[in-house]
Amino acid sequence: MPDAMTIPSRVECIDDVRRWVSARAAEAHASSEAVADIELALTEALANVIEHGYGGDASQEIRVEAEAAAGAFRVAVRDWGHAADPDSFRRRDLDDPGEGGYGVYLIEGLMDDVQREPQPDGGTLLTLVKRLQPQDNPGRS
Amino acid sequence: MVDACLLVEGSYPYVTGGVSAWADGLIRSQPDVSFAVAHLRNADAPAREPAYALPANARLVEIALDPEHVTPGAGAQDALPEAGVYHAACTGAAGELARRAAATHGRSFVVTEHGVAWREAAWGPTGCNLNRIRRGSAAERAARSREVAGMARTAYAEAAAITSVCGPNVALQAAAGAPRDRLRLIPNPVAAATPPVTERAGLLVGFVGRVVAIKDVATFVRACARVAERRADARFVVVGPTEHEPDYAQRCRELAASAGLGDRLEFTGTCDPRPHYERLDVLVLTSLSEAQPLVALEAMAAGVPVVATDVGGCREAIGDAGLITPTRSPRATAEAILRIASDRELAATLGRAGRRRTALHHDPARVHGAYRELYERLAA
Numbered sequence: 001m002p003d004a005m006t007i008p009s010r011v012e013c014i015d016d017v018r019r020w021v022s023a024r025a026a027e028a029h030a031s032s033e034a035v036a037d038i039e040l041a042l043t044e045a046l047a048n049v050i051e052h053g054y055g056g057d058a059s060q061e062i063r064v065e066a067e068a069a070a071g072a073f074r075v076a077v078r079d080w081g082h083a084a085d086p087d088s089f090r091r092r093d094l095d096d097p098g099e100g101g102y103g104v105y106l107i108e109g110l111m112d113d114v115q116r117e118p119q120p121d122g123g124t125l126l127t128l129v130k131r132l133q134p135q136d137n138p139g140r141s
Numbered sequence: 142m143v144d145a146c147l148l149v150e151g152s153y154p155y156v157t158g159g160v161s162a163w164a165d166g167l168i169r170s171q172p173d174v175s176f177a178v179a180h181l182r183n184a185d186a187p188a189r190e191p192a193y194a195l196p197a198n199a200r201l202v203e204i205a206l207d208p209e210h211v212t213p214g215a216g217a218q219d220a221l222p223e224a225g226v227y228h229a230a231c232t233g234a235a236g237e238l239a240r241r242a243a244a245t246h247g248r249s250f251v252v253t254e255h256g257v258a259w260r261e262a263a264w265g266p267t268g269c270n271l272n273r274i275r276r277g278s279a280a281e282r283a284a285r286s287r288e289v290a291g292m293a294r295t296a297y298a299e300a301a302a303i304t305s306v307c308g309p310n311v312a313l314q315a316a317a318g319a320p321r322d323r324l325r326l327i328p329n330p331v332a333a334a335t336p337p338v339t340e341r342a343g344l345l346v347g348f349v350g351r352v353v354a355i356k357d358v359a360t361f362v363r364a365c366a367r368v369a370e371r372r373a374d375a376r377f378v379v380v381g382p383t384e385h386e387p388d389y390a391q392r393c394r395e396l397a398a399s400a401g402l403g404d405r406l407e408f409t410g411t412c413d414p415r416p417h418y419e420r421l422d423v424l425v426l427t428s429l430s431e432a433q434p435l436v437a438l439e440a441m442a443a444g445v446p447v448v449a450t451d452v453g454g455c456r457e458a459i460g461d462a463g464l465i466t467p468t469r470s471p472r473a474t475a476e477a478i479l480r481i482a483s484d485r486e487l488a489a490t491l492g493r494a495g496r497r498r499t500a501l502h503h504d505p506a507r508v509h510g511a512y513r514e515l516y517e518r519l520a521a
Contacts, residue, residue: 011309011312011313012308012309012312014312014313014316015312015315015316018316036294036318037287039316039317039318040259040290040294040317040318043313043316043317044260047260047313051429051430051451051452051453051468052429052468055450055451055467055468055469055470056450056451056452056456056465056467056468057451057467105282105283105285105286106259106260106283106286106287106289106290108283109282109283109284109285109286109287109290110287110290
C-alpha cells in the first residue's frame with residue numbers, strides 16, 4: 001500500500017509534502033539526484049494544481065501518494081479541480097498558454113513516465129514515475 | 142571594478158516591463174553606487190533600441206549567448222567586470238554567470254527572482270526570456286527545461302542571498318531546495334501616484350500589460366463583452382505592446398470584433414501606462430502566471446480598484462484593495478468588475494486600501510534600502 005498525505009491547496013504547503021515524499025524516496029534508496037528531480041517535478045505539479053486546477057482556491061485538497069515498487073518510485077497527485085468556465089474554451093487556440101504549457105516539459109524532463117488521467121468524479125490523477133537505477137538501490141543485487 | 146554587477150536576461154534596458162522597471166529603480170535609487178548592467182541575450186536575437194536611458198552611475202555590458210545551448214558556454218562570464226557583489230535578476234543563465242564571476246573574483250552573489258525562472262522556462266515558448274527552451278523536439282525541450290532547473294538548484298545552493306518579490310514564490314523556492322536561512326522577501330517598489338478623478342461619466346475598465354497568451358487577454362476581452370451587455374456606458378482599454386506575440390494580439394482583436402465590442406474596446410499599443418491609471422475605474426489582470434505584478438501596484442498606488450486572477454503573488458499584494466478571481470473565467474471577471482462599478486462606496490474603499498497598502502509595503506525608499514543593505518553586507 002502506498003503512503004498517502006493530503007494537503008490544503010496552498011503554495012505554502014508544498015514544502016511539507018515535498019519533504020515527506022523526499023523522505024519516502026530516500027528510504028527507497030533513490031540517488032540524491034533522483035530525489036532532487038522528484039522534488040522539483042512534484043513542486044511544479046502541485047503548483048499547477050493550485051494555480052490552474054483550483055484557480056487559486058485555497059480551500060480545496062490535494063492527495064499525494066508515494067510508493068517504491070518494481071524498481072521505480074511512483075508519486076500520484078490527485079486533485080478535484082473544476083473545469084474552467086466553458087466560455088473560455090470557445091476558441092482553444094486563444095487559450096493555449098504555449099505548446100506544452102503548465103510545466104509539462106519540465107515534469108517530463110525530470111521524470112521517466114508521466115500519466116494524466118481525468119477522474120470520473122472530477123479532477124485529475126497525475127502519476128509521476130522515476131526509475132530507480134541499480135546504483136540507486138544498493139540493497140538489491 | 143564596479144560596486145555591483147546586475148545581470149538581466151533579455152529585459153533592461155531594452156524592454157519595458159516589471160523587471161526592467163525594477164532594475165532601473167534599483168540603479169537610480171543608489172546614485173553613489175557604480176553599476177555594470179550585464180544584458181544577456183541570444184546571439185541571434187534582433188537588435189533593439191533601448192527603452193531606457195541608462196543612468197549615469199551604470200554602464201552596459203552586452204553578453205551574447207549561443208542560442209543552441211541552455212547553459213552558457215565556458216568563459217561567457219569573462220566579459221563581466223570585477224564587482225563588489227554580483228546580482229542576478231533571475232536564475233538560469235544570469236544566475237549561472239553571476240555564480241561563476243563571483244567564484245572567479247572571490248565575491249558573493251545574490252539572486253532576485255521575480256517570476257520563478259525554472260517554472261517559467263517550463264512554460265515553453267511564452268515563458269523563457271531568451272527562448273532557448275523552445276528549440277528542438279519535445280524531448281529536447283524537456284531536457285532543456287531540466288537543464289534550466291539544474292542551474293536554478295545550483296544557484297540556490299551557492300547564492301549568499303536569494304530574494305523574491307512575493308511570498309508564494311519564496312515558498313516555491315524553498316520547495317525547490319533553496320536554503321530557508323538565505324531566503325528573503327523584498328517586495329516590488331511603487332511610487333505614490335495621483336488619485337483618479339472621482340466624478341466623471343461612464344465606466345472605464347482597463348487591462349495593462351503585454352498582449353501575450355500568458356496574460357490571457359482573451360479572458361479580459363470576453364469579460365468586457367459580458368460587462369458591455371449590462372453597462373451601456375462601459376468602455377474598455379488594453380494598454381500595452383501588441384508586437385510581442387502579434388498573432389495572439391490579432392486574435393484578441395478579432396475576438397473583440399466578433400463579441401461586438403467595436404470601438405468600445407481600444408488597444409493602445411506600446412505607451413507609458415501611468416497616465417491611464419488616472420482615467421480607470423477598474424484595473425483588470427487576467428494573467429495565468431504572475432509574481433508581484435507592477436501594474437497592480439501602480440493601479441493601487443493611484444487608488445484604482447483591482448480585479449486580478451489568483452495566481453502567484455496577486456492575492457498577497459492586492460489584499461483588501463481589490464477582488465480576486467479564478468483564472469480563465471470571463472464570468473467571474475465580469476461579475477467582479479460589475480460589483481465594483483455598481484458600488485461607489487466599495488470602489489472608494491478598495492481605492493483607499495490600495496493607496497494605504499502600497500505606501501506601507503512598497504515604499505521605494507524602504508525597498509531600495511533593503512537591497513542596499515544587502516549589497517553592503519555582501520561586499521564587506
